[in-house]
Structure formats: structure tokens, C-alpha cells
Amino acid sequence: MNLQTKYFIFIAIITLLFCLSIGFDITPLLRGPAPYPPEWQWDYLFVNTMDKLYLPLIVTGLLLGLFWSHETKNIFKKNQPLLIVLLIILSFLFQFSVLYFSRSGIPVLIHRIINPELNSYFTASLQISDPIYFLKNYETEMQQFIYHARSHPPGAILIFYGIKQLIQPFTSFINFATTISPNHTDVKQIWNLLLPIEKATAIFSAFFLPFLSTLTIVPIFKTAKKLYGEKIAIRSSFLFIFLPSIVLFIPINDIFLPLFSAGAFYFLVKGLQDKHTFSFLISGLILFIGTTFNLALLPLLLLFFLFALFFIQKNKLKLINYFKHGSFFALGFFLPPLLLYFFVDFNFLRLIDIILQEVPHIHTRSYTTWLFYNVYDFLIFVGIPLAIVFLTQSKQLFALRSKLFAKIDILFLAFLIMFLIVDLTGSTRGETGRIWSIFMPFLLLPAVVYLTNNKKFSTNLFIGILLLQTLQILVLQEFWVMLW
Numbered sequence: 001m002n003l004q005t006k007y008f009i010f011i012a013i014i015t016l017l018f019c020l021s022i023g024f025d026i027t028p029l030l031r032g033p034a035p036y037p038p039e040w041q042w043d044y045l046f047v048n049t050m051d052k053l054y055l056p057l058i059v060t061g062l063l064l065g066l067f068w069s070h071e072t073k074n075i076f077k078k079n080q081p082l083l084i085v086l087l088i089i090l091s092f093l094f095q096f097s098v099l100y101f102s103r104s105g106i107p108v109l110i111h112r113i114i115n116p117e118l119n120s121y122f123t124a125s126l127q128i129s130d131p132i133y134f135l136k137n138y139e140t141e142m143q144q145f146i147y148h149a150r151s152h153p154p155g156a157i158l159i160f161y162g163i164k165q166l167i168q169p170f171t172s173f174i175n176f177a178t179t180i181s182p183n184h185t186d187v188k189q190i191w192n193l194l195l196p197i198e199k200a201t202a203i204f205s206a207f208f209l210p211f212l213s214t215l216t217i218v219p220i221f222k223t224a225k226k227l228y229g230e231k232i233a234i235r236s237s238f239l240f241i242f243l244p245s246i247v248l249f250i251p252i253n254d255i256f257l258p259l260f261s262a263g264a265f266y267f268l269v270k271g272l273q274d275k276h277t278f279s280f281l282i283s284g285l286i287l288f289i290g291t292t293f294n295l296a297l298l299p300l301l302l303l304f305f306l307f308a309l310f311f312i313q314k315n316k317l318k319l320i321n322y323f324k325h326g327s328f329f330a331l332g333f334f335l336p337p338l339l340l341y342f343f344v345d346f347n348f349l350r351l352i353d354i355i356l357q358e359v360p361h362i363h364t365r366s367y368t369t370w371l372f373y374n375v376y377d378f379l380i381f382v383g384i385p386l387a388i389v390f391l392t393q394s395k396q397l398f399a400l401r402s403k404l405f406a407k408i409d410i411l412f413l414a415f416l417i418m419f420l421i422v423d424l425t426g427s428t429r430g431e432t433g434r435i436w437s438i439f440m441p442f443l444l445l446p447a448v449v450y451l452t453n454n455k456k457f458s459t460n461l462f463i464g465i466l467l468l469q470t471l472q473i474l475v476l477q478e479f480w481v482m483l484w
Helices: 003-024 054-073 080-101 108-114 121-125 131-136 138-144 147-151 155-167 171-178 185-191 196-214 217-228 230-241 244-248 258-274 277-291 300-314 319-344 348-358 367-382 384-407 410-425 432-454 459-479
Strands: none
Touching (some): 054 080, 080 230, 121 155, 121 196, 131 138, 131 155, 196 258, 217 230, 217 258, 230 432, 244 432, 258 432, 277 300, 300 319, 300 410, 367 384
């Protein structure tokens, strides 16, 4: 038995043991330190849905068949855009097949959109009549919101407003929305209070937001291809589809926010490799737009800074270029909030301060407890197989010592430093598997490189990793409650 097979068997055994532990709920500590409030723990609830297992298995089979066909026969060598389009479609179908398999089924999407106690962004968007006035008075307006909308920037609210404006001309779809009647009594009560256009907005959003999350495949593929080559790009694109965090939290905002983190990073890489100054501007702009949805993207400033510094050092480039490129990135990131301040009196810095005071878990949850559980929760929702690869890479990093920079993946190093610093700040305490999904592309890419180049995983062994990720997704969906 070769070393690759032994390593895969080790990953498989740990993953299977973890899945069994989840199924039997051997200890509630697997789900978090303590129930909410004030701490956090994922709920355990088993409702047998094995009769619906066939759909996610069919879609998984299609994805694995596509992966095997391309790796062994290279059928998309001359038409990679077609492969990416197929991956986006199958990723979308996989998300909905897993939701179909869940205890609540696909109709729960409407509930997750319109129920103000689940995210409240949609509910808050219904109050907007003039977006400029809304931004000017956002600091006052947000005090009236409840739940997540009360402690986040306005991006998530404005996207629902934008969707509402987008579908307004489509009267047939609006009329169709009025014919839908939810079965659940609580959902029906909220639904019946909505106007026809608001119902149509909710239905469209329930499918559009998950679709946005699948588009993250594009910057992941393009970034990986630039940094590591075509094989890593394709493997990374497939593996992204099977990240538990991306599949299990639809349709809330967190699932499509990696589109901003991965998109901004792609333009950073493009700028560094192609010496394309305008790309740095675009990178900064995309990252700022992402922060208008969630401030959790701000630590990526550190990751980008470190990666660019390591890139310049490794490629022996002139340090003056670092400052030149950095100034264009800074222009893209800082100019938009300055323009918002001068033209609509929207003070982003003051908003950050208000939000940090509003986030309750920072003030009520144990700092030391969450130093461990933040990492633990993040690694669960990236997938146990990928978590093991990440820990293996981390262990090797400390073993390299003086030979570190010549051998280590600079993206992995930049990510690890940022990840540890963010954890130590205590700025997030709970649900990091959802909130930190924006960081997952930066663990994913080095992990695929490690499995492919260091461990020399064959096509079949990599398919095994995809299957283990799928198994964990289905087990989590069956036994834990990520969203009601």
C-alpha cells in the first residue's frame, strides 16, 4: 500500500468516525460549547429523510462522472468555458438536491427569506422608498431593525431592494407569485401580509442568491489556473461545490460572499502576475463592495497585504512595485466610502463602530472558549477531509523552520497568519462555519495543491475526497439544524 492510499484511508477513517459521532450525538460538545444564549450550539434533530436521498446521489454521480471523464479523457481541453458553465449548473442543482433531502425541503427557502427572525434583510428592504435617503439615514434606520439587519452594513438589504426593482417589469412572474400559498401556518401569516411585488421578490431571491454562490467557481478556477495551473484549477472548482458551508446555509447572504473574497483575490493575483495596474484598483473595489455586506471581509486586507509581500519577495521583484500596486488597491478600496461620505453623508467608519457595539456575542460569550471553537467550527464546515489536509500542512510549516519560505505555499502562509490573528482578536465568537465561509477559498486552493502535487493523489483518490465531503454534507443535513 503506497503512502497516498494510506493518507486517504486515514482521512476516510477520521471522516467516518466524525460522521458517526454526529449521527449518534455522542456529546453535545461536538455541536458547540453550550446552548444559546449566551453561547452557541448547533441543534440536533433527526428526522428520517432517507427516501429522498436519491436526488443528491444522482447529482453527485453526475459531478463525479464529469470529473472522471475530464481527468482521464480531457474532454474539455479545448472548451474550458463549457466545463465551468456545467459546473455552475450542477453546483446549483447539488445545493437544491441537498435541500430537497433535508427535513424541511425546498419550500423552506421562502421561510428563510421572509422570516425577520432568521436574517431580516428582506424585511428591512421593504421599508426603502428612496435608496439615497436610506443610506443618508442608515445609522438611525438600522436601530429599528431586528436580528442580523441591526448589526450589518446595508449591502444585504440593498440587494433585496435591487432585486425588487429588477423584477418589477415582469408582471407575469409577479402574478404567478400571488398564486403561491405556503403550507406552514407561521410562514403563511407573514406571506399574506406581503404585496404581490414583495412576494415575487422573495421567490426570485430564494433561487437567485444560491445561484450567485455558484458563480464563485469562476474566480476560483481563474485564480488557481494563474497560480498553480489547469489541473489544480479544475480540481479546486469541483471541490468548492462540496464545501459544507456553501451548501448548507442557502439562501442567506453568507453563501455568496465568497464571490467577493475570491473575486477580489483573482484581480490581485492578475495584477501581480501580469503587472496590470488597473487590476489592483478592481481588486480593492470588489473587496469594499463585499464589506458593505459583512465586515468579516475586512481581515482579507491583511491576507492580501501578506500575499502580495510574499509574492514580491519570492519572485525577487522591486519593493517599489509593492507600494505602487498597493496605492492603486487602496484607491479602489478607500475611494468608494469617501465618495459615499461626501455625496450621501454615509460614514462607514462610524457605522463600523456602531456595528461592533451592536454585535451581542462579542460582549457576552467567552473569549477563551471561542479561541478553540472558532477554529473547530470553521474546519467542520470546510469539511473534515479538507480540515485534515489543512492541519497536515500546518504541521509541516512548523517543521520546515529555516527552509520555510522556499517550500511553503505563500497563499497558505498568508491565510494561516490572517486566520490565527482573526481568531485571537475574538471579533467572532460562534457560527464561524457560516460567517467565515469567505475565507474558505484560501484554504481550498493550497489544500488541492497539497493533495495533487505533494501527496500525488490520483483521479480515483481525489474522487474519494469528493465523496467524503458529500457524505459529511448529507450527515450534517440529516442530523444538525443549520437553519430553521
